[in-house]
Amino acid sequence: xxxxxxxxxxxxxxxxxxxxxxxxxxxxxxxxxxxxxxxxxxxxxxxxxxxxxxxxxxxxxxxxxxxxxxxxxxxxxxxxxxxxxxxxxxxxxxxxxxxxxxxxxxxxxxxxxxxxxxxxxxxxxxxxxxxxxxxxxxxxxxxxxxxxxxxxxxxxxxxxxxxxxxxxxxxxxxxxxxxxxxxxxxxxxxxxxxxxxxxxxxxxxxxxxxxxxxxxxxxxxxxxxxxxxxxxxxxxxxxxxxxxxxxxxxxxxxxxxxxxxxxxxxxxxxxxxxxxxxxxx
Numbered sequence: 001x002x003x004x005x006x007x008x009x010x011x012x013x014x015x016x017x018x019x020x021x022x023x024x025x026x027x028x029x030x031x032x033x034x035x036x037x038x039x040x041x042x043x044x045x046x047x048x049x050x051x052x053x054x055x056x057x058x059x060x061x062x063x064x065x066x067x068x069x070x071x072x073x074x075x076x077x078x079x080x081x082x083x084x085x086x087x088x089x090x091x092x093x094x095x096x097x098x099x100x101x102x103x104x105x106x107x108x109x110x111x112x113x114x115x116x117x118x119x120x121x122x123x124x125x126x127x128x129x130x131x132x133x134x135x136x137x138x139x140x141x142x143x144x145x146x147x148x149x150x151x152x153x154x155x156x157x158x159x160x161x162x163x164x165x166x167x168x169x170x171x172x173x174x175x176x177x178x179x180x181x182x183x184x185x186x187x188x189x190x191x192x193x194x195x196x197x198x199x200x201x202x203x204x205x206x207x208x209x210x211x212x213x214x215x216x217x218x219x220x221x222x223x224x225x226x227x228x229x230x231x232x233x234x235x236x237x238x239x240x241x242x243x244x245x246x247x248x249x250x251x252x253x254x255x256x257x258x259x260x261x262x263x264x265x266x267x268x269x270x271x272x273x274x275x276x277x278x279x280x281x
Contacts, residue, residue, distance in 0.1 A: 001276040003216070003269055004029030004068050008036035010265075015040055015059045022203040025265055031062065031107065031213075031256040033071030045090050047171040053100030053240040061102065067227040068117055069151060069181075069213050070094050076135040077111035077120070077128045077159055088135060091150075092142045099148060102165050105213055106143075107181045108152040110159040128159045137174055143177040151213055153181035156189045156227070163187070163203050170210055180207055183215035183258070185229060196238050200245060208249040215270060218258030229259040233271040243279045 010021045022030055034043035034056075041056065060067055073095050074087035094106045100125040110132055116124040136152065136182040143150045152169070154160040160169060166180060186199060194267040204211075218235030221227055229235070246253060260268045 001273055002029060002068075002243070002252060002254050003027065003257060003272060003276075004031065004066075005265060005269070006030070006071070007032045009087055009257075009260060010262050012037060014038070015056055018180065019063045019065055022060070022065050025262075026269060027257075027265075028064055028068040028256060031065050031069045031071050032056075032060075032101070033073065036071070045086060045093065048093050048097045050097060050274055051252040052094060053097040057100065057102040067101045068103060068256065069103055069107050071096055072106050072108055074108050075111045076108065076139075077115055080208070084131075084135070084245040088138060091139055095139070095142050095148050095150065096146055099146065104147070105149045105151045105179070107153060107213065109153045113157050113159060115159070125159075127143045129142040132150040132159050133169075133172060136169070136178065140173055140175045140178045144175060144273045147177075149179045149212055150183040151176055151179050153183060153186065153215070155183075159247045161187075163206060166207055166210075170207075178210075179212035180210045181213050181215065182207070182211045183217070184242060185217050185219035185235070185259070186215070188219055188237075190225050190227070193221065193236060197241055198240055200238065204245045204249050211250055211253070214246065214250075214253055214255040215258045216255050217257070231260060231264050232268045233275075234256070239272070239275045240279055243276050244281055247279060247281045 003060055005027045007018060010018060018037060034041060057067055070093050074091050078084040078087060091106060096104055098104055116127045120127040139150045154166055160166060218230050218232045218237050220230050220235040
């Protein structure tokens with residue numbers, strides 16, 4: 001099982017200390033969000049270089065930790081065009097240097113579903129879609145230049161919030177350099193809980209060819225229907241089925257543990273590895 005963790009789970013630390021902390025907790029890969037995780041690196045727009053990326057990658061590699069994916073969580077539909085341009089430029093810079101970090105993926109989400117609800121009440125979803133598509137077309141073109149992947153994560157409250165939206169996205173932007181970061185807990189809605197198996201199978205069977213990285217946490221809904229994320233094993237996600245699907249459709253895919261504190265990380269990882277080990281396909 002290729003189980004890593006979001007690097008900033010352990011806080012914002014100097015690079016060498018963070019890499020050692022990740023290794024000491026038993027993880028051999030990370031999703032690295034530079035601005036969230038590294039206290040000794042200025043990752044502001046324009047500051048990255050092959051040399052800096054190599055230095056960071058080597059610090060992790062020396063400790064047996066791979067940078068599986070760069071996290072660059074921008075708002076690709078920001079209503080402010082100046083901020084949106086800065087975000088696009090930041091993501092493109094991450095794409096350019098991704099391989100110098102030792103990875104080939106840069107990940108983001110897609111902005112709140114209600115972003116344009118006030119200004120375009122009759123067609124706010126479609127308006128946001130148009131902006132998102134234009135942004136992702138530009139990012140995908142950059143990814144193609146460098147032979148890397150833009151990994152897009154659908155979330156139940158964001159612009160991309162259903163399996164159907166992901167299908168549409170890949171139909172409208174068919175580039176193989178655009179992939180999906182699949183976090184079932186982010187995509188699942190309360191109505192899916194009754195037939196979770198059907199939901200997971202439908203997503204995987206429809207989109208597995210475009211899924212390139214996984215997040216692992218857990219999900220539950222309170223009495224008011226509000227969604228929250230308990231520690232893996234304490235929610236409702238059917239991990240045995242999910243792992244069976246991953247072993248069947250995406251063997252050896254990188255998985256990043258999410259939604260835990262530093263103190264919860266080791267027992268959560270132990271639980272997930274035990275479940276993984278008990279699944280046979």
